[in-house]
Amino acid sequence: MNRKYIPEEVELKWEEYWAKAGLFNCDVSDKNKFYCLEMFPYPSGRIHMGHVRNYAIGDVIARYKRMRGYNVLHPMGWDAFGLPAENAAIKEGTHPAKWTYDNIAYMKKQLVRLGLSYDWRREITTCAPEYYKWNQWFFLRMLERGLAYRKSSFVNWCPSCATVLANEQVIDGRCWRCDSVVVQKELEQWFLKITEYEEELLQATGGLKGWPENVILMQKNWLGKSEGLEAFFKIEGSDDPVLIFTTRADTLYGATFVCLAPGHPLAEKLVEDRAALEKIKEHYGKLDEKHGLFTGHYAINPANGGRIPVYIANFVLMEYGTGAIMSVPAHDQRDYEFAQKYNLPIRTVIRPEEGPAPPERAFEEDGVLVDSGSFSGMKSAVARTEIAKLLESKGIGKRVVNYRLRDWGISRQRYWGTPIPVIYCEKCGVVPVPEKDLPVILPEDVKLTGKGGSPLAETGSFVKTACPKCGGPARRETDTMDTFMDSSWYFIRYCSKKDEDALDRENVKYFMSVDQYVGGVEHAVLHLLYSRFFTRVVRDLGITDVSEPFTNLLTQGMVCMETYKCPEHGWLYPSQVKEGRCELCGSPVEKGRTEKMSKSKRNIIDPDHLITRYGADTARLFSLFAAPPERDLEWNEKGVEGAYRFIQRLWTLVHANLEKLNSVKGSPEGVTPLIRKTHQTIKRVTRDIEKDYHFNTAIAAMMELVNMTGAFEPKAEAEWREMRFALEELLLLLSPFCPHAAEELWQAMGNESSIQSIPWPGYNEEAAREEEVELVVQVNGKVRARLMVPQGLPDEELKRRAMNEPKVLELTSGKKIRNTFTVRGRLVNIVIA
RNA sequence: GCGAGAGUGGCGGAACUGGCAGACGCGCUGGACUUAGGAUCCAGUGGGGAAACCUGUAGGGGUUCAAAUCCCCUCUCUCGCACCA
Secondary structure: OOOOOOHHHHHHHHHHHHHHHOOOOOOOOOOOEEEEEEOOOOOOOOOOHHHHHHHHHHHHHHHHHHHOOOEEEOOOEEOOOOHHHHHHHHHHOOOHHHHHHHHHHHHHHHHHHOOOOOOHHHOEEOOOHHHHHHHHHHHHHHHHOOOEEEEEEEEEEEOOOOEEEOHHHEEOOEEOOOOOEOEEEEEEEEEEOHHHHHHHHHHHHHHOOEOOHHHHHHHHHHHOOEEEEEEEEEEOOOOOOEEEEEOOHHHHHHOOEEEEOOOOHHHHHHOOOHHHHHHHHHOOOOOOOOOEEEEEEEEEOOOOOOEEEEEEEOOOOOOOOOOEEEEOOOOOHHHHHHHHHHOOOOOOOEEOOOOOOOOOOOOOOOOEEOOOHHHOOOEHHHHHHHHHHHHHHOOOEEEEEEOOOOOEEOEEOOOOOOEOOEEEEOOOEEEEOOHHHOOOOOOOOOOOOOOOOOHHHHOHHHHEEEOOOOOOEEEEOOOEEOOHHHHOOHHHHOOOOOOOOOOOHHHHHHHOOEOEEEEEHHHOOHHHHHHHHHHHHHHHOOOOOOOOOEOEEEEEOOEEEEEEEEOOOEEEOHHHEEOOEEOOOOOEOEEEEEEEOOOOOOOOOOHHHHHHHHOHHHHHHHHHHOOOOOOOEEOOHHHHHHHHHHHHHHHHHHHHOHHHHHHOOOOOOOOOHHHHHHHHHHHHHHHHHHOOOOHHHHHHHHHHHHHHHHHOOOOOHHHHHHHHHHHHHHHHHHOOOOHHHHHHHHHHOOOOOOHHHOOOOOOOHHHHOOOEEEEEEEEOOEEEEEEEEEOOOOHHHHHHHHHOOHHHHHHHOOOOEEEEEEEOOOEEEEEEO
């Protein structure tokens, strides 16, 4: 009996079955839970291959853990606020809400079509008031605790779009949308005090055992802890001293000038030439040449009383340290360059412990102090402490710890985001919206011009309100929240179903934290750091006991593909290449390098096409087979066909033998080669999943078993039982990877219940062990013979047999045997003179 | 510049604690079946050589009975940070 494999038929059938049966619904129970989460997508329109890969990885884990008996929470939702919806609205005239919800509807269908095992009852959409209400609620709690505050600061401003850009929207100093040069602009904004948790966030990285090293490192770098000294330098003719920060107190005697950031308050006081100061400000924060402006004032080096000039310098950052530095050109390359340009003295105070100092540049390493008064002769490390102590005792210095991390600016001059729940009253000032009035609904009737400024500010009905305190006229905050706020706690929202309290303690307690988080490494810092911060705030609000949101993190690599370029028409889609020539003009196509799939390079494969042609199981299988998850994956059409062929071979194997297979029942007896291979396969697949989720090798193992089963020609009834055993175990192993085909074949083989309800197969160590092993015989480390020997022979016997090999006898005759080594009963190395 | 990771057949990738390099898949070659095949099946496939054998994991050196794996140097690529004082 042969039946053709028609993926669509099989897959739709089972997707419908799973949905009806509610197989993936998960509720609080007394079973052990496993929270498996993939980063939720931005509803941009359609899913791309990166999603397919991300969600295939997560789904295998979820399905595997379910078979292992865990109560698996596996939810999905939509990161639905953000600029693209607003851009589309401006360009096409559709409302952001409609655009977003239409996209969600389409993408949800795509995800269902991939056979992903989500509990859709828990689906969240961040642009829905019932979700963003809680953003506002958290904001108010933070406001109460002083964790949310308002301050004026420099932000990235795109003059052409007339809006603030997030750091990540500035690419090489330019706007990601219109390519204009981004400038720094001072604006009053809302901030969240992530710095309150900086030390805890840093310390806790030590406990992130399930995170990739590189992500931990990136987090540490981002936090950027450094220990140093803050010291006051007096300024001649001024009552205000300048406070500088340095990590190199040992170089204090070498400080020959002082630099202030252009935005430093003292800069305004000391500089008379306003125009010159403005000019320096224009160069602030840019990686071009160093620019300085002499203030005309001198500071006193507290170490040696030296009179040193005070400069304004574009390269000194206001946001880091104190916004002022002591400059030591002999031992800091930046100061060195500045000193060269402005002809300032260079004073060497550190010598290398060995060898000469480098010529024509600063010596930045630790060394031994010279020309440093009583500190001369000390090593840098010691001198740092001693000099700091001296300044401390004089009351003009303090040892401090500095972080690179800055507070998180969350105000956005955009429409499509969560309204910040604050009201400004002329009499009462800043008044939080009372909790009973939440959510502050984002009005639908808004003009989106793209001309910039906050669209809400133009919406009178939204802005005008009454002060909750005094009832007088007041206006609402018109900025909205950074969308990273939405994603900083969505994993907590999933713990409760739609109609339940978002912060139900019992739910949160049972499900948090996320046992396995899967997503792209591009969020290594931002989203993951914000989430770690937010979870601690939630903890301190008494809602959860956990501090870390994600116990284990898997960062999957990018999906890449070859690029094609026509000399005439530029980048081509793969479908536009016909026999190596451009479809449009017939010129030969240049093969470009393999790069991350992107619309701009046109090296993309549409998941819809892929699924129509090969089915979801093939799409999943190839995504998982072509590379281990953490590495980049190179998309390859031929490879996809290979995956398809594998499923088809298995399909044919089952169907061609169905009658016989279904006529035998019961377990096979004894350990035959096929039974052994089956046990070995279970062992390998289990190990590969457990250890690092290396699905590619797990799939390879299953392919081997299929190959062996295909070559097996059963005759006796016992042999048919063997084959049935091999195939059934295989289907169980395959079911997390290719769930549709596994279900269908499982059912075809006469099983009543869904394969989803069968536990993960176990293996017998004894049955998995080979009876015979191939003994490799080396002479002087080179393989000279191979022979089959029974498992478990003593070393002496192995050596004896090895020595008797003709080839070995030939090579060793008349030679003295110096030594022999035996390795785990599998290899003998004979060392001769 | 600093930090991290990676370089293995024609390609994607395997190789558990140093112990048979190249599992599995793609491609390629030959064959079978076919009106045909870009379907399916079988066999072969790192390079050199008729063979014995030699050689081979970016390049060079070292440790070891034994190195893709450990150590040192060099090169290349990817990613992250980048005037953080």
